[in-house]
Amino acid sequence: MSEHDDEKLIGVYPSVPKQKRAQEKRQALLESGRVLFIEKGYEQTNAKEIASHAGVAVGTFYRYFTDKRQLMMSLLEDQIDKLLPPEPNWSFVDPERFFASVMEQHYSQINQIGLHRLLPELLLKDPQLADIIAAARKKVHDRIVSGLKKAQEKGLIWGDLDLDTVAWSIMVLSENIPERLVKSKGQVDYYELSKVICRLVFPPQIFKQ
Amino acid sequence: MSEHDDEKLIGVYPSVPKQKRAQEKRQALLESGRVLFIEKGYEQTNAKEIASHAGVAVGTFYRYFTDKRQLMMSLLEDQIDKLLPPEPNWSFVDPERFFASVMEQHYSQINQIGLHRLLPELLLKDPQLADIIAAARKKVHDRIVSGLKKAQEKGLIWGDLDLDTVAWSIMVLSENIPERLVKSKGQVDYYELSKVICRLVFPPQIFKQ
Amino acid sequence: MSEHDDEKLIGVYPSVPKQKRAQEKRQALLESGRVLFIEKGYEQTNAKEIASHAGVAVGTFYRYFTDKRQLMMSLLEDQIDKLLPPEPNWSFVDPERFFASVMEQHYSQINQIGLHRLLPELLLKDPQLADIIAAARKKVHDRIVSGLKKAQEKGLIWGDLDLDTVAWSIMVLSENIPERLVKSKGQVDYYELSKVICRLVFPPQIFKQ
Amino acid sequence: MSEHDDEKLIGVYPSVPKQKRAQEKRQALLESGRVLFIEKGYEQTNAKEIASHAGVAVGTFYRYFTDKRQLMMSLLEDQIDKLLPPEPNWSFVDPERFFASVMEQHYSQINQIGLHRLLPELLLKDPQLADIIAAARKKVHDRIVSGLKKAQEKGLIWGDLDLDTVAWSIMVLSENIPERLVKSKGQVDYYELSKVICRLVFPPQIFKQ
DNA sequence: CATGAATGAGCTTTCATTCAT
């Protein structure tokens, strides 16, 4: 829709192509924010840098976001769904490899986003953000618990461990990959970690079946 | 020499409480820094605040520390030894309770310090600090590994898990206590977590012995 | 002197002001700096004062100059060419009046700038600036020497004095005008000084020719 | 009141040595101030540095001087007499060598003091100091003028130059020695300068007598 | 008297945010 059409119409709302460009700018700013936050930390990155990295002026930054904080919030909201791990399929042959591949799939995505490194800083800085993050982690946790419950129903897992604690452990371990396991090109060797997690979940006899 | 002794003597001696008092001020600043850093985050706390929280003027802050960063370093150095877990004793009856009490002992101390929450922020902000922290974590890790090895020699632990990964997992799980387990007065219920960690370490038949 | 030269000497500006208004602000800052430096001395003037004298905020000062020192450098460089005296024409009737008018022309300009009063302070304060100033003075000195040499070739000047020392003397005397000779409105009576300088240069018989 | 009286009257305070010591401290502070002012400039030197250079505490500095400015004033007052050049003796054989030796004597002393480099900075900074300095220079100037007048009475000097201007020129030239003439160990070769000054004073025929 | 720790005003510099162009 051309600008001319715009004038014919009510003349209040910006038209489609404008919205599209605007959306692109917004996206560019989000992406620049993400990259710089991860590279330098949240507090060490300022609006001007984000704008110039996105190829726009500072003023433009403030057209799309009220401030840096709001951009951060948007980033988290945009990406928060990706934090959810996939629903595991418990009928499998080699649970250790299977788990490793699930983690690989999931955490390669999270690592691409990379925001998780910022969370501790943000938690202290901004209680509202802390709430959003806590909610997201709760979702992840619940998803893991629900997966574990299904396995439990099938009698696949240890009977004596508290599921919440096991789920928490899985989440925490997955979020804290030792440097040692990060290979070249950011590839991570999840296999050893997967074995540890499997130990928490499955009694050894399961593997023999 | 106590201040009381001072008064007994001929008059008012300008004895040596100068250094003592100065050290007290330094300690007060360190403590204020610690408290505020934990409460508000490292970046959100400034020298003026630390000084006034410690009941001194800004200039005094700069008499004892070149800047906020150096205070942080001092805090870390003062406390870094406490991060080392005690050497566990593997001859025991109830490993789960035992482990829980070891963690309780150790982490109640760390939580009193509370600096560990700041580490992720500092890692991004200050590479030099990141090195110090990494070195400290390596020490902790090595200590855990060495404990595990002793247990391994006694044939107490699973044979199929990589000790480094298990040690890492213990460290990470111990550092990330779920809120759920934090009871009133900051007391933490380590028992469930201990059970999880024991599962990583000991095969079930060990418990029957 | 072109901006290109500027950059070579001073370094990189925080941002290169592109717009006309920006240039005007920069000029206003330079002028305010000049006036205040002369009025109160370099050390007694701070960035805030310069900014508010120029009618802008402190932040604006730092948009155009990294600090007070750089502003001073710019001032010096902007004006340093004016320190060079004109090449004298030795074929004349009344050398004393002629010299007086040359000095008048030249030093009225320098006094308008007024920065020369600051130089001694700067020499002690800033070795790099001292070098720039020394280079400028060397230029002036060389110009005088070259003028003297031309006169020497024509046999117009005393044969027994060292030209370097005479040139230095001329420069120093010209830079240090006695208060007594400063009349109202900053007008200076150079005639007596000119006579003194002429005595250093020309033997009396020259005047009779 | 003699020091002896002191003891008779009060008999409590350790009179003699302390006053003496106090004077020594004052002298040490003055000397340290002088050295540091010359080395780094007036504004660049602070009370603490002066004190520690003199081997006393800051507080002690403020016992003897209200502030840095007062120390500077004292320095100037203490040394101002030395700025006065000796009365020249106009009956001589080789005026150029004679003048050179007079300057040598006199300015080696001034250079030992070295404060003259600070004057321009102080003139702008402190009008009251400016007055003191102006008065001192006036004294020097008057002394030179009076010397010139005696020579004039003997018909030894050019008749057509203004004595004030000649005296000023001598003063200014003597105060501004070109680097070139400063030899190793701070020794200055005054001979060439002396020739220049002699040219201002004596007609050539005088030398033949 | 001497000391030097403590003070806090004041200077430099940065940066989130606004606004004239």
Add this chain to the structure above:
DNA sequence: GATGAATGAAAGCTCATTCAT
């Protein structure tokens, strides 16, 4: 809408001066 110059609050740090010991 987009721009980036301008703003000024606020942080970092210094140093002349005071004062308890």
